[in-house]
Amino acid sequence: MIKNIIGNIDFIESLRGKSASFILALSNSKTINIKGITQAGIPNLIHLTPTLDAEFMAVGEVRCLENIAETPKGVPTPALMSRAVHLLKPFREIEFLNLGLEVTPKVKYFKQHNFNINPSGSIDVGADIDAESIFQKGLEFGREYKLNSDYIILGESVPSGTTTANATALALGYDAKDLFSSSFKNVPNSIKEQTIKKALSNIEKSDNIFDILGKVSDNMLIFNAGFILGVNGKFPLILAGGTQMAGVLLIVNSILREMGGEIDSSNLALATTKWVVEDENSDIKALLEMLDFPINGYFADFDFSLTDHPALKLYDKGEAKEGVGAGGALVYGVLNGVNKKAITNKIEIFLS
């Protein structure tokens, strides 16, 4: 079942039975090197997470790791859900956006758009991003993108991305202190807060919006803001993610405020998971309500109540919530008659 966060259900209902392109935006930020900032991956190999997510999504294998068995330790990647849906009701295509990866996914035959973007720096010392250039690349990509299906589901895999999104929203002046999610249940607030504080301290009074983004944000957030404005409603676009994707929308909002211009948001929506919506440490709805333009927000009523697998149960306990387009993929599954039991079974097989 699909439920509303904000807006109405008509937009998403109109996509029932339609085909979708799954686009995954991948990026590394050196912010992950701050000890304890994220648990989105294997300790000491967290920089590989977007690469492994892409590989698993495309071909069902992780290739940039020698020992596959290490992967499902701790909290398993939400890519499990996106891949399960893809097996049950395949996306029309899967494409990757390389927005600054340390290691390129080892998959052939799948389109990997390369934009010559480097991994971004750690925001505590300044991310050192040429934000205007990244934004322009996203804008052009959106303007020129040829859709081979009926709509896009845009997911992301960016470890430490909720921290950079949170810093970004605060730097842009949104009153969003306690609204951002985390891959942790018990969010390490002191580390996160300290990092964000340091990031914000690098901003100078004379900084324009791109200067600010270049210091506190990440490539995915900036590029996708451009992408959304480049597409500008010419086809349906679902931002598949939680508070990070809300952060992308806040950048869009600030750019429109700053530079003028309008967005046709009637064909734009955000779709996330139940875990994000029910998270007590963040508030996706409040973030979406900060936008000056109307937006539809949805979540898939999916959880792991049908399994006993302890690693999956961590999701229901709030240890992981979203990523790799899981929420959007689950919504797509519902739109195409895929049920919870079937998805759960597929994921159990991945972990067995």
Added chain:
Amino acid sequence: MIKNIIGNIDFIESLRGKSASFILALSNSKTINIKGITQAGIPNLIHLTPTLDAEFMAVGEVRCLENIAETPKGVPTPALMSRAVHLLKPFREIEFLNLGLEVTPKVKYFKQHNFNINPSGSIDVGADIDAESIFQKGLEFGREYKLNSDYIILGESVPSGTTTANATALALGYDAKDLFSSSFKNVPNSIKEQTIKKALSNIEKSDNIFDILGKVSDNMLIFNAGFILGVNGKFPLILAGGTQMAGVLLIVNSILREMGGEIDSSNLALATTKWVVEDENSDIKALLEMLDFPINGYFADFDFSLTDHPALKLYDKGEAKEGVGAGGALVYGVLNGVNKKAITNKIEIFLS
């Protein structure tokens, strides 16, 4: 399972696995105001039936009624079946034809074709339809229609539509007195017969075919006759309905007789429910056999034997039979591997 009424199964078998556009023709006829003529809806609010059917089909909610709880009283709408199939194996698109509605469906994002047609009058005093104009609108719409899938399933929601279809067939000279269905089990023949008698009494000897249709028919019947001739076999078209859709075909037949011309009916079929085919008070097969052109007719072998829900059991008792494209939707379900149990379960959830 799909069974034959007339013709052969090859046409419908060739559509297995193909995508379908579900088009719902909606119209109001003031004939509903004749007391006891129909039970297709909520007493005193029967004019809302097509509007509510469209809303429920598109978004799973009825919006033009304050109290949703009133809907499933008595005989629940056959839209339950069409929507259940759509959830299990979505149609490629859902579109609506506004052929004279009192209240427009409150749904966004779904195409609602508007033809500036008013609700038709009550046939006992003359329906007062500009039949030639309505027919022309259907013809042009069919000629220009751009199909975004592999075939069309054309359903209807027109309360009192079996009465107007019956009157139409008789007025056009078909020996069809006891061949038309009804939403009732114990058809209120005296009321229906009296209404049809009155309708026929308005016809004058000098009336041409459009004069006749303008007095005794309804917008849906006339428009769809035009639509079928406009499409004229350029893509597969399934008339999803019972004796009303047979009535549309009789109009096509009479127009061809009257005005000459030919129809390529090789890509045309009718698909209905088991309840229509097994109805002892009507004879869909006999109606289809009256056509001068060959036609394929099918029904889905679906009933409510797998549920104990009393409102649904009314169908198996003959209290309701067809509408909102239910027969065609069920056939589409079978063509795409959706089983009876799954459909029944979905419908039970709607009513729970």
